[in-house]
Amino acid sequence: MNKLLKKYPNEIEKILSRYPADQTRSAVMPLLFLAQREEGFVPSDTLADIAEITGISETDITSVLGFYTLFHEQPGGRYYIQICTDLPCALRGSEEYLETLCQKLGVKEGETTADGLFTVEAVKCLAACHRAPMFQLQGDGEIKYYEDQSVEKTLAVIEALREKAKQEAANG
Amino acid sequence: MDKKILLRHLDVPNINQLEVYRQHDGFKAFEKVISSMKPAEVTAEVKSSGLRGRGGAGFPTGIKWNFLPNDSWPHYVVANADESEPGTFKDRELMESNPFQFLEGLMLASFAVQANLSYIYLRGEFWEIAHDLDQKIQDLEDVGLLGENILGSGYSLHLRTHLGAGAYICGEETALLESLEGKMGQPRLRPPFPAVEGLYGKPTLINNVETLANLPPILLNGADWYRGFGTEQSPGVKIFSLSGCINKPGNYELPLGVTYGELINTYGGGVPEGRTLKAVMSAGASSDIVVVDQYCLDTPLAYETCMDRLGAPLGSASVIVIDDSVNIAWLVAKTVNFFKHESCGKCTPCREGTFWMNSITSRMMRNEASAADIDLLKNVALQMQGKCLCALGEFSTMAVVTGIDRFRSDFEKHVRS
Ligand SMILES: Cc1cc2nc3c(=O)[nH]c(=O)nc-3n(C[C@H](O)[C@H](O)[C@H](O)COP(=O)(O)O)c2cc1C
Numbered sequence: 360m361n362k363l364l365k366k367y368p369n370e371i372e373k374i375l376s377r378y379p380a381d382q383t384r385s386a387v388m389p390l391l392f393l394a395q396r397e398e399g400f401v402p403s404d405t406l407a408d409i410a411e412i413t414g415i416s417e418t419d420i421t422s423v424l425g426f427y428t429l430f431h432e433q434p435g436g437r438y439y440i441q442i443c444t445d446l447p448c449a450l451r452g453s454e455e456y457l458e459t460l461c462q463k464l465g466v467k468e469g470e471t472t473a474d475g476l477f478t479v480e481a482v483k484c485l486a487a488c489h490r491a492p493m494f495q496l497q498g499d500g501e502i503k504y505y506e507d508q509s510v511e512k513t514l515a516v517i518e519a520l521r522e523k524a525k526q527e528a529a530n531g
Numbered sequence: 532m533d534k535k536i537l538l539r540h541l542d543v544p545n546i547n548q549l550e551v552y553r554q555h556d557g558f559k560a561f562e563k564v565i566s567s568m569k570p571a572e573v574t575a576e577v578k579s580s581g582l583r584g585r586g587g588a589g590f591p592t593g594i595k596w597n598f599l600p601n602d603s604w605p606h607y608v609v610a611n612a613d614e615s616e617p618g619t620f621k622d623r624e625l626m627e628s629n630p631f632q633f634l635e636g637l638m639l640a641s642f643a644v645q646a647n648l649s650y651i652y653l654r655g656e657f658w659e660i661a662h663d664l665d666q667k668i669q670d671l672e673d674v675g676l677l678g679e680n681i682l683g684s685g686y687s688l689h690l691r692t693h694l695g696a697g698a699y700i701c702g703e704e705t706a707l708l709e710s711l712e713g714k715m716g717q718p719r720l721r722p723p724f725p726a727v728e729g730l731y732g733k734p735t736l737i738n739n740v741e742t743l744a745n746l747p748p749i750l751l752n753g754a755d756w757y758r759g760f761g762t763e764q765s766p767g768v769k770i771f772s773l774s775g776c777i778n779k780p781g782n783y784e785l786p787l788g789v790t791y792g793e794l795i796n797t798y799g800g801g802v803p804e805g806r807t808l809k810a811v812m813s814a815g816a817s818s819d820i821v822v823v824d825q826y827c828l829d830t831p832l833a834y835e836t837c838m839d840r841l842g843a844p845l846g847s848a849s850v851i852v853i854d855d856s857v858n859i860a861w862l863v864a865k866t867v868n869f870f871k872h873e874s875c876g877k878c879t880p881c882r883e884g885t886f887w888m889n890s891i892t893s894r895m896m897r898n899e900a901s902a903a904d905i906d907l908l909k910n911v912a913l914q915m916q917g918k919c920l921c922a923l924g925e926f927s928t929m930a931v932v933t934g935i936d937r938f939r940s941d942f943e944k945h946v947r948s
């Protein structure tokens with residue numbers, strides 16, 4: 360039984376329709392994003408599902424999964440706070456910003472907060488160099504940019520997300 | 532310049548809405564072209580405009596279009612919206628703020644090579660932009676500007692976005708095609724070139740977002756008009772992304788041939804108070820490090836002049852400004868770490884070379900390196916040159932070699948004598 364197909368039949372049909380009928384392999388990356396949407400990482404049992412939909416081997420899909428940094432193979436925080444510390448941003452203080460933020464959150468770069476909500480990572484250029492410090496928030500199947508940040512501003516974003524998670528937990 | 536040609540949202544509020552874009556000449560070029568011009572005439576006009584690719588290499592756009600063979604079908608066009616070079620953020624602004632001009636450009640290029648299905652390959656981080664573009668493509672289908680038999684012309688075109696997932700190498704056009712085909716983003720051996728065997732083995736035209744955004748005004752106003760801007764060998768306008776140690780970072784649309792001095796001091800507001808200009812990199816992390824002196828400041832930013840006067844390609848014109856508070860060894864360690872992270876691992880010189888350069892620069896940053904490490908670092912870089920499968924490997928050596936040659940004392944501060 361193909362769990363992925365059963366869960367997202369319409370979306371998968373839409374994804375496949377974007378490529379020529381004999382080129383289903385092109386759907387691999389969109390399908391990996393889909394598989395990652397719910398839990399923030401690609402559960403290993405979905406690889407067989409994607410293999411079945413696209414007609415390529417599980418080994419090939421695993422190599423694609425491992426190649427790209429936006430795909431996660433292991434569970435991490437619900438949200439990834441990915442801070443750009445590449446050269447142009449570093450020239451505008453992003454390394455200090457990352458360090459202070461990590462201190463405030465009680466984590467080291469690459470670690471996840473105790474509540475399991477936030478993994479903080481340093482990443483390469485995100486095409487926002489003129490608005491450093493900045494980070495992208497990856498989670499819940501979305502990616503959003505937060506630019507011209509200060510540690511205070513970012514902590515406010517984090518608090519709002521914590522509040523949202525609490526509400527969701529309370530509402531079951 | 533009075534009016535912007537590319538960053539038109541600075542003059543026209545809400546130009547990211549279809550109605551507003553159409554009120555301001557939007558899709559006039561496309562309507563004219565599909566109703567009254569032959570594909571070859573479109574290509575000829577773009578060729579005589581002298582437009583050169585804005586993705587970095589500066590290759591003449593019209594000439595590239597002619598490379599697609601007419602005995603092999605279908606043809607595809609792929610817009611390169613991977614924009615991952617450190618210091619580059621122009622394509623993003625175009626797609627966010629003046630998206631229809633970019634889409635119209637892609638439609639014009641598609642018509643010129645008679646593609647009926649074209650893709651926009653965006654870096655995965657541009658998730659929000661991709662969703663916005665999907666909506667805008669839908670808007671265009673709704674009014675009949677995209678789809679089957681557009682406006683009764685007999686020409687049909689569909690556009691699709693495709694998201695990458697975080698890999699700088701996917702900006703390299705053959706790696707991009709691999710990625711679009713659902714594979715790891717590793718460059719292909721050439722030949723065959725994508726124009727002959729590209730996406731799904733078919734003739735494929737790949738152009739940068741900014742290149743494409745230039746097409747509607749060129750085809751509406753003509754090649755001669757476009758040549759009224761810029762220099763003889765680099766006609767037209769360019770978006771310069773300014774970042775680093777600069778008072779007013781951002782995108783500046785200016786005619787090619789504006790000087791470094793004007794860009795940095797007049798438009799960018801110069802370096803922060805109390806500091807002095809030390810160096811510039813004009814092609815992001817892939818650049819030579821150029822010493823700033825009067826000669827550099829007087830150099831016109833055009834493809835030919837940057838090469839002739841400074842020996843450093845203009846590239847994507849993403850100018851990273853460096854002032855005297857910055858140690859160049861630290862800067863080189865940053866660029867090396869970037870390339871080590873982004874090397875796709877397919878060929879040995881790049882995979883091993885970036886690894887070794889990164890261990891040496893890391894040692895320097897921990898102040899554990901010896902004086903001999905400076906020359907070792909340079910030697911590793913020189914060993915790599917000319918041996919890598921794609922340009923990334925070569926790019927990774929530019930800052931290393933020029934940095935050591937021009938700012939050796941900065942490296943000496945990081946080694947034990
Ligand atoms: C490592 C590497 C990264 C590149 N990244 C990009 C990019 O992000 N965007 C882009 O348009 N071109 C990029 N290019 C250049 C493309 O390979 C290609 O030349 C370009 O998209 C062609 O479009 P143009 O002729 O309109 O410039 C890159 C090249 C290399 C070698």
Ligand code: SF4
Pocket residue numbers: 700717718873874875876877878879881882919920921922923924925
């Ligand atoms: S030069 Fe580097 S990025 Fe290019 S193919 Fe070789 S390993 Fe990959």
Ligand code: FES
Pocket residue numbers: 443444445446447448449483484485486487488489491617618619
């Ligand atoms: S260097 Fe940080 S966004 Fe470009």
